[in-house]
Amino acid sequence: MSLEQFQDRNVAEQNYFHVDIPDYPTTGWGKVKRAASRTFKGELFVGLWVVFREMIKFDIHTVQYPKEKLPVGPRYRAVHEMQRLFESGTERCIGCGLCEKICISNCIRMETKLDENSRKLVTDYTINLGRCIFCGYCAEVCPELAIVHGPRYENVSDQRAHFTDFSDMLTPIDAAISGTQKEFDGFGAVTPHEDERVKTTPLAY
Amino acid sequence: MSINFTINGREVIGKKGESILEVARREGIYIPTMCYLAKTTPNASCRMCVVEVKDMDGFILSCNTPPTKGVSITTNSDDLFHERQNIMKLYNVNHPLQCGVCDKSGECDLQNKTLEFQVAQQDFATKEQKRKPKKWGVLSYDPYLCIMCEKCTAVCNQVVGSEALYIKPGGYKSEIDNHFTKCIQCGECISVCPVGAMASSDFKYTANAWELKKIPSACAHCSSVCALEYEVKEVGIGSTFKDKEIYRVTNEADHDSLCGAGRFGYDYENRVTCKDKEAFAKAIGAFESAKSIHFTSMISNEEAYILQGLKEKHGYKLINAEAKAYQNFMKAYTSVSGCTLYSATLDTIRNCDYAITLGSAVSQDNPMIRFALAQAVNNNRAYVSVMHPFEDDMIRNIVSQYVKYEVGSEEGVLALLCENFIADEHRKTFSKFLDSLDEGYICGETSVGEEEFETLNRYKNRKKAPVLILGADLFTHPEAENIARMAGLLDRYSDFDIMIIPSNTNTLGVSLICDLDDEMTAPSLGYNAPANFVLSALGDGDLDMPAMNQQEGTLTSIDKEVVPLNAGLPYHGYELSDIANVLGLTCKHLIDFTCKLPTAKGYSSVAFDDLDNCYLNDGTQVRGYKLDNPKLKASESPSEIADIREFNGSVIYNCNPISQFNRFTDKAHQIIDKAILIGSQQFADAAKIKSGEQVTFSVDGQTITRKFKLSSKLKGTVALNPDFDMFEKSAAYRYTQVKIERV
Structure with a gap:
């Protein structure tokens, strides 16, 4: 992100959009349905697959602190x-x-x-x-x-x-x-x- | 006589002699000023104090214009604002814009008024001049910051009376300069400077004003006990103990003054890290076995009360020769005058139009007397006659007439003053005493000519408020009792107000509170005085005591006032109240005794926390309370005067350098005068010594070795021998005939 873009506070003209997140269930039956779908959807394996995929790609995004450090912004206030x-x-x-x-x-x-x-x-x-x-x-x-x-x-x-x-x-x-x-x-x-x-x-x- | 008029539509009443500005200030109405200083006569150079008068064209200066009946004055209008704004623009011409690093750090009149009159930009400039910052001892001067308001020269001339500072004229080039030999290093100029031009060399740039905590207290170096504020901050980086330090001393400079000792002699505290239980136990033991307590008058009223209480409980003898001499003097004075206390105060001297000082080294003994005399000369054209065996060169600007008498002949001189000034209707009552005076003999022995008294008499005509100031030479004079009676006579039967200068800080308080004894019996206990066991606030005794800037308490001042003393710095050791607690005088703090001070001696039963310490809008000081001065029956009369003893050969006079009073001022790092013997060429010739030589002589049984220094300002065969470095003040007559030997 360029500095000009960063300093531009006009939300309307930029590429902001609302994320479509369904409402949380409020009824008891709705909560039961959510629990069932979470249990049997296999999302856990989706996560495990992502980890495995990234591991075998050897393109790790983790910063190897303290060997390497993230650059800090100019407004960061340290010593x-x-x-x-x-x-x-x-x-x-x-x-x-x-x-x-x-x-x-x-x-x-x-x-x-x-x-x-x-x-x-x-x-x-x-x-x-x-x-x-x-x-x-x-x-x-x-x-x-x-x-x-x-x-x-x-x-x-x-x-x-x-x-x-x-x-x-x-x-x-x-x-x-x-x-x-x-x-x-x-x-x-x-x-x-x-x-x-x-x-x-x-x-x- | 009162003058009714209105300021901004408000009805106010002016007194005779008041200016419009003074009335406005008294009433709390704001008129901006730059050069006005309440304690001096207005020099009317800033023109900020302009006001409008209804039905009159143009503006008038409120600082030097008295109001007339019925006028209607406006202090604020658009025209006035514009006028004042223009003045501020001119003041700001080429003024450095480095407020961030100015020593004034925001306590700046120029900055305040610049903001007040919204000078946001500068339209004028002029060619900058090359100027040099200067340093004159304790004061430094930065001409770039100077706005030439002339406050410093005004105080130096009118309040201090030394005329050291002057204006080197030259239009935009003008600056302040100093006749350094006349400067007494009092720092009055520093306190009145509205910008950072005059600054303390020691304090300059060491701390910002906002970092300092102000603690109102009183100076404890001489009997004037001036009001001051200790400005305190934590000690610096890297110190091993966490404590406070006094960075500087300030005062209410618009109305009040301080001398060099008050302003620069503040760091004499006794640093003690903890309570030394072992030494305390020894001290209690010493108190139990002691027969007498030896002390100086640099103690508070409460401590004096404790000592008196201990005397009543345990039968100690209280030894303080200097206060005893004063006490005896006041007793003899009372027996004739009918008053327990003398009649004058410093304000009486300030407002007098005729003053005689006798037996006091005016510059050195009590600086506030000198300041008051200078103000009297300036404000009321007072006639000041200084009677002393040698001429004091430092007060030449103040003195109208020097009267030199022979050393030891004070009694005769005072007798002649009685002869000249006792009112005619009372002469009969004291005819026995007055007839016994042999004027010819006295004039011969004192070597004061009759024509000198004629001059004194002539100038006294039509004077309304004469004052007679008596100094410490008289209390220790062999004929002190008779001198005191004559002083009492003059107080009661002439129009003179009498001031008897207490010789040490709280001599008056000690002489009122304590029953003093003459003879010391061993084993003795000393409080800042030599003895078998010594309690010392200087840190060199057997048990540490707090110094006067670490104590709460009250002091009895020369103005006969009981004034509060607050602790500028904390103290972690034992105080005298702790000892008193063990010995049966119970109190939680020392100040619990403030309300118990003897009412029979004029004290009131006011608690310490109820004592005021402030100034009113018109500059009146409200501090503590005044001692009661009850009228008693006068019975005695002076007796015939004794034969006058001659002092021949080398005579030395116990006299300290200016601002150097005691071992505490000596400890303060900014007061640098050394203890040396100062004498004239004539003295050196008679004693066969040269400048710079070590000499030895004996005073009051003590052998003293000092370096001798020649002074071109002294004349005659009297040399000045300082006693500030001595453990206690000598109780003998201040002049001693000595044999001087080279070491």
Whole structure:
């Protein structure tokens, strides 16, 4: 399914149709008839035949997890990632604290200070994944698209309060500089028509 | 005189001297402002407070216009909205749009008004100037964020009186600059800045305002006991204990002030992780065997009540030399004045038009006295005469006349004040005392000339509200009793209001609640004071006690008010109430004693939870309750003054640096003044020492070693020796003649 098709919410013009399912029997005799037909119709053998047929075809659709993984959609919300700016590789996070504020399970804590260039610097940042409910508010509120939800859904830990650190979430610097960092197009990301929505402020003098 | 007029159709009554804005604020009617600060005179630069007057063309400024009878004022209309919107557009010219990383984090007047007046887009811009962010000690200044509202310069000039901050003019290039040598690092400018331009260097960018929980409490460093709010948040990532931390201190800056100690000296808490049962058992043992309890006045009224209760139950002697001196002074004062308490408050000083201070290092001893004097000078053109053996350079902008007297001659100076200012109709009653004064001898010995008193007298003409402020030099003076009686005389028989500055945080409370003794008998027990067994809130004693920012309780302030103190931080160890419980004074919490404070001494039986702590719309502070000050029968009269002792050679004066009061302020990481001996060139020459040398001398039987530092601001042979790092304040006279030796 293409993205355009996916985003098109007009049900009437697409190939939707009603599935013809007969009503459930309501009378006692009707229920007896349904039970009898289910018992003697041999549907069980239909199922067994399908399994057998697929088995001898060696065209198995089961994903061989964890050897292989299904691709997840861009809107999937798993463990957070911290993005960098392309080319320069500077951290995108400006330390505004909005993610910390909006977090409804109170699992984000950041520490900031004034750096030598009189800018706000994030010195420490953690997310308690034991508390995180992966609601995506942090990614949505982030004004810099710095904190995003990545596709990594496997977070096993030997304790409930499994923390993740800023450095663990941050894109490796070489990935940012070489341009292999994947731009986030999920929850809270910039929409394709964003340019039309931005109100320009005249700064010409 | 009252003025009836209407605002938005509502009948209001204005008092004489009030502006339209003040009446509106008092009545709870909103008029937007950007530059207005209630505690200073309006500088009328923002023009946001414009209002319409019926049958008058154009707008008028409500902040500096008094109402006239019968006028009808409108504070809201389409024209006014448009006018204010335009002002906000101009304020926003080139203002950085980085609110997300601004230190103000939303507590911003500019942001509020921009949203209020719906400035959705910017139509103007100007060429950006190259500016440099600056750092002046505890404060940092970002000129890009500055909107030139001039609030900071207004407080620095009118409230603090140091005139350190000033405007470097230059049209759009103008910015704020600082005469750093005059800056006393009080942080008043930080508290009034409506945007993030003036910020605390330490706090800047460490936390967003919304993360901090505000706990209203009181500052416990000096007797002014100013209202403040501790802003608290969990300690940082990676800490091993889960606890809270004070990130900064704020206050109601529109109406009230704080000095540097209050604003920056907050992190003196005693971190204790659990109850130390062993130490507690030892403490109980020590209490059972102890004969006397030695303590300082940095304790709450409730703790003082417990100590007094223990004295009554177990016969301990209570030793607190500094409070004892104050208690004796007040007793002698009462015997003549007929009042248990002095008559002035900080508000009296703020509203006075003539003030004399005697025996107090005004800048250092109690910053709020200095602030109040600066406000009096600014608001009422008050005449301020500072009587002290050396000139205090830091308050040069406030003082009209320095009167220098010889060290040790305070009694003589006060006698001459009596001679000059006792009302004529009462002179007969005290003719014996007044006739005994030999003016020639006193003038000679004090080296205060008669012409100086003539000047004092001349300026006092037509002044309506004179105040006499007496400081801590007098309580420990050898002739303190007679000095106190003379102070009582002036209180009763002249038009002066008298302020007797309590020398430590709760000296007034302790002197009222406790029966103090003179002699210490071993074995002794100390509460923040040296003894055989020490309970310490600094964490260096035998049993830990909570510091003042971890306690609930009340303090008795310089304004003779009982004000509540809330715990900014939790405390997990034992408190004095736990000890009291074992020793037979039962209570669940310390604050159960608040309503039991002695009513005979002026306290009321009000429970802690019923004490108010808020401000009214017009800026009136409602905090706790005022002590009762009953009139008593006055019987005594001052006696003849004693011979004045001479202090020759090197004299040192116990005086702390500004904002440095005790070991608790010393513990606070932002107050960095070191304990060094500061003296003039003349002092150095006489003592044959050089700047930077280690010297040793002896004060009140204690040998002290200090580094000596030369100061160009001091003159004469008196050097300043800080005592904030001492275990307890010395009870001896503040001046000591010493022999200085190089180490």
